[in-house]
Amino acid sequence: MLGRVPRKVRRESLETALRSVGYRTRLETFEVHGYRELHGRRRFHAKVETFGQDMVPKAAAIDLHIDRLDGDALGRHGYQVDSLAIQDEMDRIVRMIEVASHGGAGRTTCPECGKELFTDHLENHMKIAHHI
Numbered sequence: 150m151l152g153r154v155p156r157k158v159r160r161e162s163l164e165t166a167l168r169s170v171g172y173r174t175r176l177e178t179f180e181v182h183g184y185r186e187l188h189g190r191r192r193f194h195a196k197v198e199t200f201g202q203d204m205v206p207k208a209a210a211i212d213l214h215i216d217r218l219d220g221d222a223l224g225r226h227g228y229q230v231d232s233l234a235i236q237d238e239m240d241r242i243v244r245m246i247e248v249a250s251h252g253g254a255g256r257t258t259c260p261e262c263g264k265e266l267f268t269d270h271l272e273n274h275m276k277i278a279h280h281i
Contacts, residue, residue, distance in 0.1 A: 151233060152211040152239045155247045160203050167195060167255050168265050170245050181205075183257035190218045193238055194228070213239050 160164075163181055164174045167241065172183030172195060183195040196212040199205045229235070255268035261279045268270040275281045 150211050150239055152213065152234045152243055153178040153209060154197065154205055154211060156207045158205050158246055158249045160199050160205055161256075163197060163199070163205055163246060165265055165267060166178075166245040166249045167242070169267055169270055170241050185232070187215060192216050192218065192227075193235075195242060211239070211242065213242065225243055 154163075155178075160176075160181065163214070164176065166184035167174050167181065170185075172185045172193070174190070175182045175184075179199055179201045180195045181199055183193075183197075185193045187193055187194075192215065194214055194216045197205065198209045200209065201272075212236055217227045217229065224268050225237060246279045256265060258265050259271065259274055259278075261281075264274070265276055
């Protein structure tokens with residue numbers, strides 16, 4: 150499923166937005182990749198075009214699909230692009246990017262697990278993930 154970045158956002162804020170909703174991230178020159186486990190051998194895979202810049206432009210493409218990891222010896226995998234789960238996940242990602250600051254969101258690290266989060270999400274993360 151293809152979506153669009155809702156407004157200009159810093160590359161670091163985009164990475165934090167993905168991490169805040171449970172993605173592991175990887176930065177490449179022209180893209181930010183995020184991965185989140187779904188069910189066993191499946192995972193969400195998000196790719197956001199950054200055009201190699203620090204500021205990701207409004208309407209940059211978000212490509213979100215579900216990988217099927219079948220243990221292919223050559224590392225190939227199939228993917229699923231259309232489903233209600235993917236639409237719901239795209240909506241979560243777009244909402245989180247909308248929260249991100251233009252000039253770099255207030256970011257912090259969880260003292261318990263080290264996960265990077267937006268500052269205003271730390272309290273809820275502590276309650277949900279660490280029961281504090």
